[in-house]
Amino acid sequence: MKGRDLRTLIASPLDLRRKKILCEDICKQRPRDADAWCYLGYVCGRLGLPEEAVRHLQKALSLRPDHVDAWNCLGNIWLDNDRPAEAATAFERAVSLQPSHAGALANLGRALGALGRKGHAMNCYKRALELDPDNLPALNNLGQAYHENMRYDKALACFRHAARLAPEDPYVYTRMGTLFRTTGQFDAALEAYGKALETSPGLIDAIAGLAATQLAQGRHEACLEFIDSLDENRKLHPQIAIIYSGLCHRFGRCEDALRLIRTILAGSKLDNWSQVQLHFAAARILEIQQHYGEAFDEYECANRLKRCNYDDAGTRRLYDSIKRVFTRELLGRLPRASRHDERPVFIVGMPRSGTTLVEQILDSHPGINGAGELPDIGQLYPRFIRQYMPAYKEVKSDLITTQALDEMAGLYLERLDEIASRATRITDKMPYNFFRLGLIELLFPGARVIHCVRNPMDTCLSCYFHDFQGSHDYAYDQTTLGSYYRQYADMMEHWRNNLSLPFLEIRYEDLVENTEEMSRKLIAFCGVEWDDRCLSFHENRRFVATSSKEQVNKPIYRSSIGRWTNYAARVEPLRQALGELADS
Structure with a gap:
């Protein structure tokens, strides 16, 4: 295969597994082709094969240490696998090699944000947008950073710009809905979540956001009716169960909410955040029921999961x-x-x-x-x-x-x-x-x-x-x-x-x-x-x-x-x- 065959493969509509097989053939035929190894690493990352992806990307970088795309892709693999420090190092290398790479700058911002370096992250997003005002990840992440810093008008401007660029992206409207909910603009929040669900009816973040907005409005009956209308799989989602737990005592459903929470905790593997939220939710219900010993057990479990190395x-x-x-x-x-x-x-x-x-x-x-x-x-x-x-x-x-x-x-x-x-x-x-x-x-x-x-x-x-x-x-x-x-x-x-x-x-x-x-x-x-x-x-x-x-x-x-x-x-x-x- 020739170099143009790699470009053809990249542009082709083939599914990722087929692309992986063909790209492996290219790498066998041209073992010193850094671009081929880089693309193979990218495909493996998309397929959820991080170890293979890292191995192939490191091969590309051993052949060409200044391969910007390989550094950027490697950073994404690290970031997607909860290794933000390694990700930041990779993105910093990409940016040092190509300071005008808006995508790498936006990615560096994500990694720095995950490391708690919020101010530096915002600067990266701003620099990325100076280079490419329509960079969607930078807009979304800068908007989120403004939201967290209570710069709500600036956050909304970012999200609205993102919505103009990607009017069919449900995540943009979900972020917008959460911003409106945070600031008490409940009708606008419901409208934004509704737009997200028009495009992606099963998007759980939008479903949960809509329910949380109804709860924040004090529309408890409407919120309960909405949750009751969901199918069993969605009711078993941690976000939905947590919202339901905030309603249950009003409608005599504490035992039902506890059963739901315990079913979720006993089921498939949950991320740490969801486990913490669910144990806190169970504790609050048990405290309402005056089952103080059981409530404390749940609070203790939640805190044990959150515990970190506090430097007293x-x-x-x-x-x-x-x-x-x-x-x-x-x-x-x-x-x-x-x-x-x-x-x-x-x-x-x-x-x-x-x-x-x-x-x-x-x-x-x-x-x-x-x-x-x-x-x-x-x-x-x-x-x-x-x-x-x-x-x-x-x-x-x-x-x-x-x-x-x-x-x-x-x-x-x-x-x-x-x-x-x-x-x-x-x-x-x-x-x-x-x-x-x-x-x-x-x-x-x-x-x-x-x-x-x-x-x-x-x-x-x-x-x-x-x-x-x-x-x-x-x-x-x-x-x-x-x-x-x-x-x-x-x-x-x-x-x-x-x-x-x-x-x-x-x-x-x-x-x-x-x-x-x-x-x-x-x-x-x-x-x-x-x-x-x-x-x-x-x-x-x-x-x-x-x-x-x-x-x-x-x-x-x-x-x-x-x-x-x-x-x-x-x-x-x-x-x-x-x-x-x-x-x-």
């Missing part, structure tokens, strides 16, 4: 460094950003400590906008440390100028303008801003800080019982959870003694038992006039994106106070780790 000592070193550097003396002599903007209100504390309830009450005031958990300070903070306090070992005080602080503060304040330009106050309830308060004081001299506190046992157990998304590595083991809580408490004690920003501490239990008194205290602290709508926060139609949405859309939620006592016999490791704080 590393976190302790980090927090000790922050406390050592951000002292009252240092904060007293460093400059501040020049703009005294009173809009920012930072709601901090441990996750599951009542931050969502506080924000919902404040957002019910017509002059206050609840922005949710903004990632922006978390993105500015490492940049500030790198530039001005490298590794917390030195403070480059002479470089920390008003101009430098203004530039950083401006990025955040521009974001607030995008969210609600006319609001008098805007809340940011990212809990982990609690260790970034030193920077917040420098950037926002007009800001206020609300610290949410809840019974430590209830707080920690609620974390242990919650299926967090993102980085909460400490939360999956009782001992590390208690240790982390102690470090958080030490950090907040440090800020009480060293911050000069207005600081209000709100106990969740006080807010529940004395709602009006504490709500008035919150509103007064924010410096705005009282409004009676703050007492009807559960009627606020604002969409809450966090896991506390069901609680804050009801009148005051009391059942979580003392929740830990139902599990007293099972939480001794947590009590030991908390020490004296367990009874505070």
